[in-house]
Amino acid sequence: MTTWTESRPVRSAGVLVLLVGAVAVAALIGVVGVSGTAERYQSLAQPGWAPPSWVFGPVWTVLYGMIAVSGWLVWRQVGWGRELVPFAVQLVLNAAWTPLFFGAGAMGIALIEIVVLWFAIGWTVLTFWRVRRAAAVLLLPYWAWTTFATALNAAVWWLNR
Numbered sequence: 001m002t003t004w005t006e007s008r009p010v011r012s013a014g015v016l017v018l019l020v021g022a023v024a025v026a027a028l029i030g031v032v033g034v035s036g037t038a039e040r041y042q043s044l045a046q047p048g049w050a051p052p053s054w055v056f057g058p059v060w061t062v063l064y065g066m067i068a069v070s071g072w073l074v075w076r077q078v079g080w081g082r083e084l085v086p087f088a089v090q091l092v093l094n095a096a097w098t099p100l101f102f103g104a105g106a107m108g109i110a111l112i113e114i115v116v117l118w119f120a121i122g123w124t125v126l127t128f129w130r131v132r133r134a135a136a137v138l139l140l141p142y143w144a145w146t147t148f149a150t151a152l153n154a155a156v157w158w159l160n161r
Contacts, residue, residue, distance in 0.1 A: 023068040030098030045159035066138045073135040090120040107157035
């Protein structure tokens, strides 16, 4: 199937860079916007199955790359259509979690927020599945990791209340 962007490779590459940038901004809000997250994480009471803080950086780097490529694949199929609305919603929710959990110390509110994020990722997966299945599949590890992160958020909140 020919996509409407195939005849515009420079524009397509530019949109990929734009989406990588948008995802990077979401990531940097947590990394730069809230300092000392690794130290704060280590200071919290945690369940025995909690990963060490160094695991999060590599995992999120891979996931953010997959998120950006997923959005780009859908854009290549439909352009700037309504299909990208759930993508934008989940990205904003993703960016909000770290400031809530670590910046504000609002672990209970962050738990509610990450549950909303989980549903937003599901909405994105279902929307992308209808447009380009590869894009939806690229989001499945992100959805799985967010499932794990939701359980971890709940456990940490419970242990530190």
